[in-house]
Amino acid sequence: MHWYHYFSGFLAGMFLSNCVPHFVKGVCGDPFPTPFSKPPGRGLSAPIVNVLWALFNLAAGFLLLRFGKVSTDDNLSVLIFFIGFICISIMSAMNFVHKDKA
Secondary structure, three states, X not given: OOHHHHHHHHHHHHHHHHHHHHHHHHHHOOOEXXXXXXXXXXXXXXXXXXXXXXXXXXXXXXXXXXXXXXXOOOHHHHXXXXXXXXXXXXXXXXXXXXXXXX
8 A cells, every 4th residue: 555545544534533523513403613613613613514514524534534445454554544533532632621611
């Protein structure tokens, strides 16, 4: 595999991880920060915006996963995918800990 396949797998992990909180908050009807809120990433966006943002992240993550050729036959590609998933998960947890105080 080429280096850009691994990079795509890393980004796929990030997009797919980012899909989860936005989708859950959106379908529960709760406001949650998105890049479209004011201020971006800090203010709260409407639930429908979160669902749409989650679906965009899901589609982008899926396409990157396919392009990155992440496969259980290649342990390194799976590891890099999960490193991307973990990175954005930890960053989100640290960033959104004070979202209700915005």
